[in-house]
Amino acid sequence: MSDRKVAVVTGTSSGIGLHTAVGLARRDIRVVATMRDTGRAGQLLDTAGKDGVELAVRELDVTDRDARLRCLDEVVAEFGTIDILVNNAGISVAGSLEQLDDAALQKQFEVNFLGVAALTRQALGPMRRAGSGRIVTVTSNGGVIGEPFLDAYCASKFAVEGLMQSLAPVAAQFGIAVSVVEPAAVETNIVQNTDLRCLGTDPDGQYGPLTEKFLRFVAEGFGTPQSPEDAAAVVVEAATSDTPRFRWQTSEAAVESVGLSLRDMDGSTVVSATSDILR
Numbered sequence: 001m002s003d004r005k006v007a008v009v010t011g012t013s014s015g016i017g018l019h020t021a022v023g024l025a026r027r028d029i030r031v032v033a034t035m036r037d038t039g040r041a042g043q044l045l046d047t048a049g050k051d052g053v054e055l056a057v058r059e060l061d062v063t064d065r066d067a068r069l070r071c072l073d074e075v076v077a078e079f080g081t082i083d084i085l086v087n088n089a090g091i092s093v094a095g096s097l098e099q100l101d102d103a104a105l106q107k108q109f110e111v112n113f114l115g116v117a118a119l120t121r122q123a124l125g126p127m128r129r130a131g132s133g134r135i136v137t138v139t140s141n142g143g144v145i146g147e148p149f150l151d152a153y154c155a156s157k158f159a160v161e162g163l164m165q166s167l168a169p170v171a172a173q174f175g176i177a178v179s180v181v182e183p184a185a186v187e188t189n190i191v192q193n194t195d196l197r198c199l200g201t202d203p204d205g206q207y208g209p210l211t212e213k214f215l216r217f218v219a220e221g222f223g224t225p226q227s228p229e230d231a232a233a234v235v236v237e238a239a240t241s242d243t244p245r246f247r248w249q250t251s252e253a254a255v256e257s258v259g260l261s262l263r264d265m266d267g268s269t270v271v272s273a274t275s276d277i278l279r
Helices: 015-026 042-051 065-079 102-130 151-172 208-219 228-240 252-263 268-278
Strands: 006-009 030-035 056-059 084-087 133-138 176-182 247-249
Touching (some): 030 065, 065 102, 133 228, 176 228, 208 268
Parallel strands (some): 030 056, 133 176
């Protein structure tokens, strides 16, 4: 087997995942880039080709139990181990809680939380036996600050941050560093691909004006976005740094918003700030 490290990255067809996969490959890491539909691998392969790096593309729906087991088992069989797992695949479902049905909540958590937990659990065995490893999960400043009409999305990101923070001290006993990376606004497809269908639910006709304000917020791109390349560079750093830490932000905007919440002992500052979206 090669001495080169092996990384598995999820959600690599575009955005942060794409540039993370290529960025790790630039560091002479053997990258297995996964995505739900490998027919969408063109942009990834073009970018890798322009950078003069190679990576392996594998199909993986993180909500499919059998696919998860098969994918990681095949990686270990082919490459001998998994040194780095980057949980990047994610979706966003919009709606305030009264608008969200059980199916919408389930969909959100299956990708952003349950899929992440399952992949991480499976990767822990090879890493533990090797006595080293990195688990990096791309969360969001929405994993620290709840935003209006993103109830399910933020809940899933809060949940995965809690999972990873609880796991971190235990995994460290086996030489495994666990980190979360928290972007703020990023120029990725998640904004365009946010599932807005639940916003059409309007009990008693009360949500219409607030929904319009939220949609204007979405149309403005959640603020001034960061490039996915810049955000991915922080993910790569988190995965390869000689001095790993638990929490990483990808921009000054992320530092500011995450810091606002972590310093806000009674929550009033955050609720006041996020209420501006609805004014």
